[in-house]
Amino acid sequence: MILSFSDLFKTINKEETHTVEIEMTSIKSRLGDFPIRKKEPVTLTLKNIENDKISIKGEVKLTLDIPCSRCLETVPTAIECSIDKELKIDNGSAVDEDMETTDYLIGFNLDVDKLVYAEILVNWPMKVLCKNDCKGICKVCGTNLNIRECDCQRTELDPRMAAIQDVFNKFKEV
Ligand SMILES: [Zn+2]
Ligand SMILES: [Zn+2]
Numbered sequence: 001m002i003l004s005f006s007d008l009f010k011t012i013n014k015e016e017t018h019t020v021e022i023e024m025t026s027i028k029s030r031l032g033d034f035p036i037r038k039k040e041p042v043t044l045t046l047k048n049i050e051n052d053k054i055s056i057k058g059e060v061k062l063t064l065d066i067p068c069s070r071c072l073e074t075v076p077t078a079i080e081c082s083i084d085k086e087l088k089i090d091n092g093s094a095v096d097e098d099m100e101t102t103d104y105l106i107g108f109n110l111d112v113d114k115l116v117y118a119e120i121l122v123n124w125p126m127k128v129l130c131k132n133d134c135k136g137i138c139k140v141c142g143t144n145l146n147i148r149e150c151d152c153q154r155t156e157l158d159p160r161m162a163a164i165q166d167v168f169n170k171f172k173e174v
Contacts, residue, residue: 005094005108008048015047020112027064027120037076038063042116044083054094058083060116066128070136071144081123083115 001020008014019041026035044058059082066077087094093107104114135145140152 001112003044003046003110003112005046005048005054005110008046008054009051009089009108012048012051015045017043017045019043022062022113022116024113024117027117029121034064034066036062037065042083042112044112046110049086052089054087054089056083056085056087056110056115060119062120064120066125068130068134069127070134071130071146072137073130073144073146075128075130077125077128079120079123079125081119083119 001023003018003020008016020043021041022036022039024036026033028034039062042058042060044056047055047057049055059080061078061080063076063078065074067073068075085096085098087096087105089095094105094110096102096105099118104111104118130146137144138150138152138154140154141150143150143152
């Protein structure tokens with residue numbers, strides 16, 4: 001949905017609150033396409049500050065299906081974040097100086113889906129695990145080791161090598 005600042009901009013210190021449904025059904029990024037399993041409408045409060053700034057505040061709550069970093073099983077992952085922005089008014093349009101991607105703004109129009117998308121990417125979870133002691137998948141045969149053990153010879157490493165392996169795994173899981 002597109003919200004327009006045009007009216008808001010006519011009255012100093014005017015405040016508006018909008019409750020907006022998120023229209024997108026998944027978050028598509030270079031990491032993949034993650035379905036949105038649950039979403040709540042976003043309540044956005046827009047305020048005209050002294051006629052040269054607009055503040056945008058709101059809360060985003062949604063649940064995405066993200067694969068476990070170790071075993072790749074789908075994990076419903078709740079992401080909650082706050083939107084708290086101040087836009088400058090410059091040459092008849094609103095400008096966000098803090099964000100690189102500002103395609104959610106066109107003149108005095110705000111594309112709520114695109115804003116939520118940008119905020120979700122910024123707040124993306126560092127690591128998603130189905131459970132803390134997820135055993136992952138066998139590197140040899142691909143069996144999900146949470147479900148059953150396989151007979152593969154997964155070489156035991158000496159402790160020094162294990163430390164290196166740990167570092168390696170950390171990189172891989174990001
Ligand atoms: Zn897992
Ligand atoms: Zn195996």
